[in-house]
Structure formats: structure tokens, C-alpha cells
Amino acid sequence: MPDEPTADEFVARFLTLVPEEHRELAESNALVRRGEDDDIRAGARMGKIFALAKEFALLPPAEIERLLESPLHDIRVGAVSVMGHQYPRKRTTEERRTELYDLYLRRTDRINTWDLVDVSGHKVVGNHLLARPRDVLYELAKSDHFYERRLAMFATVMFVGRGDLDDTYRLAEILVDDPEHFVNTVVGTLLRETGKHDRPRLVAFLDRHAATMPRITLRFAIEHMDAAQRKDLMGRAKQAKTAG
CATH class of the missing domain: 1.25.40.290 (ARM repeat domains)
Incomplete structure (x- = not known):
């Protein structure tokens, strides 16, 4: 995994986790908000999303925010999980931790279900x-x-x-x-x-x-x-x- 992975790389890997019957839906909505259903479930297993997020723990805040914009609930789970992995890492700088905290609070409009909050609200906001x-x-x-x-x-x-x-x-x-x-x-x-x-x-x-x-x-x-x-x-x- 490169030091500066991208949202596009995350999505490409994520799509391999989506059941075949939902693949077309996920591909067409991954990073595109169409102003219709803005909380689409693609059916990827949560455990696999969490494992993928751990691999992408170095994703920069700007790329995490791109994932938060996704209408796919599964991808937003990945975004908040990335934040939860990244914040407590020993190598994460205080400057980056502040960026993650600020991003979390600034984009609560996209962390807007109980389960999205619970993935990492304590690890980012509570820790900070x-x-x-x-x-x-x-x-x-x-x-x-x-x-x-x-x-x-x-x-x-x-x-x-x-x-x-x-x-x-x-x-x-x-x-x-x-x-x-x-x-x-x-x-x-x-x-x-x-x-x-x-x-x-x-x-x-x-x-x-x-x-x-x-x-x-x-x-x-x-x-x-x-x-x-x-x-x-x-x-x-x-x-x-x-x-x-």
C-alpha cells in the first residue's frame, strides 16, 4: 500500500467485496451523488470492509472526505473506519489527528446513522x-x-x-x-x-x-x-x- 493511497484505489478494492448481484449498482454510485437515494446498501460484509479500511489506514483526510461523499453506506462505513484506524496510530502526527477530528465534526452530515457514529466516533472525537x-x-x-x-x-x-x-x-x-x-x-x-x-x-x-x-x-x-x-x-x- 503506498504512503498516500487514494479514494479511487479504495473504491476499486471495495468493489471486489460487493456481491455480484449488486456490483453494477455499486459501480455506478460509488463516488457519484445523484440526489436520489443517498444511503444505498451494496451488501459488502462489514468484516471485510473493516479489514480493507485497516489496509488503507494512511488515506489522507481529503481522500477520506471523498469517500464520505459516497451515497453507498458501505463506503462511508469504510471512511469512518479508516479514521478510526488512523487516529490512534503511534506514527500519526498531532497535526493529522487534528485534521481527522476537524473532518469528523465538519462532516457529521455524512456520518448520519447510528452505526456510522459507532464505528469510530469514540476513537476520533473521544480520543481527541x-x-x-x-x-x-x-x-x-x-x-x-x-x-x-x-x-x-x-x-x-x-x-x-x-x-x-x-x-x-x-x-x-x-x-x-x-x-x-x-x-x-x-x-x-x-x-x-x-x-x-x-x-x-x-x-x-x-x-x-x-x-x-x-x-x-x-x-x-x-x-x-x-x-x-x-x-x-x-x-x-x-x-x-x-x-x-
């Missing part, structure tokens, strides 16, 4: 903010777009893994009653993960919110609790719903 101010997460948490709100919470995976829980809880306070399913699930997931580090803090949060938070959020958050705690917290939610 480990030792930096995190104000941008609170801006994202108030976005009109659910995928930006999901990103705000999902980026904190990197903080929680280090036992740094404060931003996760502050963001959860903002997002705990969010109307979007894919925000509910990530809030519940991150709350669950905080419980591995500080169970009393999780219990205290749920004591305040269990009766009113979306049930899917609560179910995710209590997954690792004992049966008695789960029953108590779900009972509060049921009572509140009945009373309402």
Missing part, C-alpha cells in the same frame, strides 16, 4: 478530547440531529474506560429524556458502563430518573445490576407510566 476541553460535546448534545446527540454521548466511551465519568453523567442529564430511540440506547449503554467503575453513582442517577426516563434507556442501564435492583427500578417506571 481526552486531554482537551469538551465543550463541543455539550453543543452536539443540543443538536437538532439525533446522530450528533448520539455522538456526544458515544464519544465518552474513551473517558469512561479510564474511570472519568463526569462528562458522561452531565451529558446524560441533558439527554435522559431524548425522544430518539438511538439516543436512548446509547445513554443507557454508557450509564451501564459507568456502573462498572462507580455503582453507587449510577444507582443515585437512576433513583432520580427511573420513573420518567425512556424504558429502553433504563433497561440498558440496569443490565448488570442484580435482579432485585432491576425489579425495583423497572417497577418505578411501570408505576409512573400507570399513574400517567
Whole structure:
């Protein structure tokens, strides 16, 4: 693989991964936005896309952005996966890491599904903010777009893994009653993960919110609790719903 691979080279390799029955569709839409369906699935296996992205981990940001413009969902999965591989590499310069972070936030319009966020939002945005101010997460948490709100919470995976829980809880306070399913699930997931580090803090949060938070959020958050705690917290939610 050359030091400066291109989006065209990535696409050429990607097309070999597409099932024969979808090959013509993928070829005609790979890097061309036609203004019609802008989230086409070509049916390539995710594992193979991730492996290809690892091979193209040196793809320059400008070429990654070309991939993000693709109407093929599979290619955009590849683009965000490339960013996730490239950012934490020891040989990646701080200048390049900043470029990747800026690109990610500038093009959230193309990283606009829950799975695209989850491929590398934590590895790029979360990693970048480990030792930096995190104000941008609170801006994202108030976005009109659910995928930006999901990103705000999902980026904190990197903080929680280090036992740094404060931003996760502050963001959860903002997002705990969010109307979007894919925000509910990530809030519940991150709350669950905080419980591995500080169970009393999780219990205290749920004591305040269990009766009113979306049930899917609560179910995710209590997954690792004992049966008695789960029953108590779900009972509060049921009572509140009945009373309402």
C-alpha cells in the first residue's frame, strides 16, 4: 500500500467485496451523488470492509472526505473506519489527528446513522478530547440531529474506560429524556458502563430518573445490576407510566 493511497484505489478494492448481484449498482454510485437515494446498501460484509479500511489506514483526510461523499453506506462505513484506524496510530502526527477530528465534526452530515457514529466516533472525537476541553460535546448534545446527540454521548466511551465519568453523567442529564430511540440506547449503554467503575453513582442517577426516563434507556442501564435492583427500578417506571 503506498504512503498516500487514494479514494479511487479504495473504491476499486471495495468493489471486489460487493456481491455480484449488486456490483453494477455499486459501480455506478460509488463516488457519484445523484440526489436520489443517498444511503444505498451494496451488501459488502462489514468484516471485510473493516479489514480493507485497516489496509488503507494512511488515506489522507481529503481522500477520506471523498469517500464520505459516497451515497453507498458501505463506503462511508469504510471512511469512518479508516479514521478510526488512523487516529490512534503511534506514527500519526498531532497535526493529522487534528485534521481527522476537524473532518469528523465538519462532516457529521455524512456520518448520519447510528452505526456510522459507532464505528469510530469514540476513537476520533473521544480520543481527541481526552486531554482537551469538551465543550463541543455539550453543543452536539443540543443538536437538532439525533446522530450528533448520539455522538456526544458515544464519544465518552474513551473517558469512561479510564474511570472519568463526569462528562458522561452531565451529558446524560441533558439527554435522559431524548425522544430518539438511538439516543436512548446509547445513554443507557454508557450509564451501564459507568456502573462498572462507580455503582453507587449510577444507582443515585437512576433513583432520580427511573420513573420518567425512556424504558429502553433504563433497561440498558440496569443490565448488570442484580435482579432485585432491576425489579425495583423497572417497577418505578411501570408505576409512573400507570399513574400517567
